[in-house]
Amino acid sequence: MRFKDKTALVIGGNSGIGLSTARGLSEEGAKVYITGRNPETLAAAEQEVPGLRAFQADMADIKSLQPVLDVIREETGRIDSLFVNAGIGTFIGVRDVTPEIWDQVHNVNLRGAFFTTQSALQLMGKGGSIVITGSIGSKLGMPGNVIYSSAKAGLRAMARILAVELVQEGIRVNVVSPGPIETPLINRNVGMDPAEVDGLRQQMISGVPMKRMGEPEEVARAALFLGSDDASFITGVDLYVDGGTLEL
């Protein structure tokens, strides 16, 4: 019960890693709020997770979070643990990248993540924790990954600056960076058909020393650790949950 009497907000909490994190937070006693875009999976999360409240808010639209924050302010008055997890994928070769698709991904994965965090800070203070979902893609030279990789590398840099500025206020900021994880994200990479997705999955598995995809729960457990007081002396780190991919 590491989150007993705590309030948690998961941005992108209606699918994959975020939903798994929201479940874990609830099981460990938190009052959990989530955001996402898809009304059906938002409603399903409310049904599944006792006490969870779900809101539609597009991370690319930086004003859309304020109504959610207003509800949290009224109901609990603060956010103890913020999980900035929403993200979209893309695989496009350098020569085919357009400004439109670049902006589509960066507006969510980097710009959206920053302004979401900035906005949520109005409800955060001493003892608070922010966990940002990065990716090992920020460090790998993977062909086709220029847009996503640069957004996630930007997130990692952003988290470092947030950590050093917010340490004065008693707020910790960390990144959890998954390797290949079996979630709906894999199947909805912007610009890929199902056969290409399967080829990508096999390619990713071959690069993992554990020779398998990870499960969303395996990332959620790391995020919950970083978001809890168990990680009270940890700030500014990037924790890889990748079956050994980056370090072995």
Ligand SMILES: NC(=O)c1ccc[n+]([C@@H]2O[C@H](COP(=O)([O-])OP(=O)(O)OC[C@H]3O[C@@H](n4cnc5c(N)ncnc54)[C@H](OP(=O)(O)O)[C@@H]3O)[C@@H](O)[C@H]2O)c1
């Ligand atoms: N799966 C992997 O292999 C992998 C590897 C490295 C990093 N990651 C990162 O892990 C995070 C979670 O991804 P996942 O694998 O769990 O994929 P997922 O199942 O597709 O979940 C993505 C989540 O982000 C939300 N989201 C996407 N765009 C949004 C927007 N504009 N506004 C608000 N919410 C938005 C989605 O909500 P809707 O469904 O409502 O849009 C969903 O809840 C992402 O940041 C991703 O980049 C994943």
